[in-house]
Amino acid sequence: MAAGDSQGALADAGAADLPGGLGHVFPLGSRLNEAGRLEIGGCDSLELAREFGTPAYFYAEDDMRARARATVAAFRERASGSEVVYASKAFPCTAALALFAEEGLLCDVASGGELHLALRGGYGAESLYMHGNNKTVAELRQALDAEVGCIVVDSFDEIARLADLTADGQRVLIRVAPGVEPDTHAKIATGQEDSKFGVPLAHAARAIEAAEGAGLMVLGMHAHIGSQVFDLEVYETLGEVLSGLGKFPVVSMGGGFAVAYTRDQRPPPPSAYAEAMLSAVPNDRQLLCEPGRSLVANACVTLYTVGTVKEIPGVRTYVAVDGGMSDNIRPMLYDAAYEAQIADRFGESTPCRIVGMHCESGDVLVPDAALADPRPGDVLAVPATGAYGHAMANNYNAVPRPPVVFCRAGDARLVVRRETYDDLTARDV
Ligand code: LLP
Numbered sequence: 341m342a343a344g345d346s347q348g349a350l351a352d353a354g355a356a357d358l359p360g361g362l363g364h365v366f367p368l369g370s371r372l373n374e375a376g377r378l379e380i381g382g383c384d385s386l387e388l389a390r391e392f393g394t395p396a397y398f399y400a401e402d403d404m405r406a407r408a409r410a411t412v413a414a415f416r417e418r419a420s421g422s423e424v425v426y427a428s429k430a431f432p433c434t435a436a437l438a439l440f441a442e443e444g445l446l447c448d449v450a451s452g453g454e455l456h457l458a459l460r461g462g463y464g465a466e467s468l469y470m471h472g473n474n475k476t477v478a479e480l481r482q483a484l485d486a487e488v489g490c491i492v493v494d495s496f497d498e499i500a501r502l503a504d505l506t507a508d509g510q511r512v513l514i515r516v517a518p519g520v521e522p523d524t525h526a527k528i529a530t531g532q533e534d535s536k537f538g539v540p541l542a543h544a545a546r547a548i549e550a551a552e553g554a555g556l557m558v559l560g561m562h563a564h565i566g567s568q569v570f571d572l573e574v575y576e577t578l579g580e581v582l583s584g585l586g587k588f589p590v591v592s593m594g595g596g597f598a599v600a601y602t603r604d605q606r607p608p609p610p611s612a613y614a615e616a617m618l619s620a621v622p623n624d625r626q627l628l629c630e631p632g633r634s635l636v637a638n639a640c641v642t643l644y645t646v647g648t649v650k651e652i653p654g655v656r657t658y659v660a661v662d663g664g665m666s667d668n669i670r671p672m673l674y675d676a677a678y679e680a681q682i683a684d685r686f687g688e689s690t691p692c693r694i695v696g697m698h699c700e701s702g703d704v705l706v707p708d709a710a711l712a713d714p715r716p717g718d719v720l721a722v723p724a725t726g727a728y729g730h731a732m733a734n735n736y737n738a739v740p741r742p743p744v745v746f747c748r749a750g751d752a753r754l755v756v757r758r759e760t761y762d763d764l765t766a767r768d769v
Pocket of ligand 1: 471564632634728
């Protein structure tokens with residue numbers, strides 16, 4: 341797909357093909373087939389559920405590629421030297437890392453484990469940016485041994501730890517807390533001065549001096565101000581702040597590109613982020629951006645099976661599925677809203693609350709949903725689960741974590757298998 345085409349595809353995002361104005365929340369190319377069943381990457385969702393079981397994460401591979409291409413094109417068209425760095429924490433899966441490496445994106449890793457996965461996914465170490473607000477000596481050594489392209493140093497203590505490891509000549513960015521605050525949920529805001537991340541702005545000059553004094557090669561400044569950023573003016577302010585800290589070759593502005601979790605959300609296209617980010621950065625600098633969720637969130641639909649439908653007269657109807665807070669903890673942590681539909685019966689006749697199977701009242705996936713007459717045995721589709729779902733999955737109630745399946749042109753391939761009960765005891769000694 342040419343870059344221009346993928347921009348167009350993103351703008352439409354299949355909206356015409358799904359009822360209820362839901363098209364842009366589901367993966368590109370999703371549609372209801374002749375049997376009225378949701379198709380993901382050309383695969384029939386009921387057949388997917390039967391073949392791979394539920395709950396499971398189904399990704400449309402072409403969606404991830406289209407978003408990667410559109411994002412790279414948006415930045416390169418405006419500044420040819422700029423780079424898109426995939427924030428792998430959003431979906432730390434070797435198959436996805438391989439896909440984004442193939443698409444020419446660089447990669448942000450935020451721990452020794454993510455570094456391991458990125459190398460396994462086929463990334464060359466030189467393409468990696470090693471993040472983390474409290475990297476251990478072991479992780480720093482791992483990064484140096486692997487010869488990662490750049491370490492994003494977060495504190496004076498970390499500069500000292502690197503100096504102890506005689507990291508002479510290692511290329512670094514210095515992360516600052518820029519005091520730039522987007523309008524987003526407090527738990528995913530990181531730009532404020534009162535933050536565990538980054539060097540206080542007032543100490544930036546001293547951090548540069550310390551890093552250079554320790555023999556590190558300071559390439560530039562970095563900040564990540566938060567996630568789900570819809571109002572782009574903050575990036576203009578951020579560009580000014582970071583460029584003003586010294587005449588370094590690189591300015592790295594983090595991620596935060598917003599996605600549509602629900603039908604009413606209309607995130608700006610990648611071109612708008614590129615415009616805003618580049619607007620205040622002098623054109624002799626290289627701009628780096630680090631989107632995570634916007635490359636993967638809408639590519640995925642989680643399929644569940646409905647088990648119990650309980651009507652409490654005069655109160656509400658509960659629809660319980662076979663997953664919940666173990667495969668998607670975002671509603672509980674961030675009050676994140678999601679859409680849901682019966683996979684072969686889109687519609688909204690029955691107001692209900694969609695809950696999981698965990699022993700916890702807070703295990704609510706969608707508090708105020710509307711489904712078409714939900715019944716036991718139905719397959720429930722929850723879109724926009726591709727970012728921080730698999731990444732933050734857990735084994736609460738000893739529930740095995742779901743598999744990841746990539747769908748493309750009618751073919752489905754398992755890229756991460758479902759956990760087994762044996763996996764649950766595999767670490768016992
Ligand atoms: N760069 C850095 C340095 C970051 O810390 C992050 C996210 C990103 C890039 C990517 O942000 P994105 O484009 O994905 O918004 N678990 C939370 C998100 C925490 C994000 C942490 N850092 C959630 O599920 O919303």
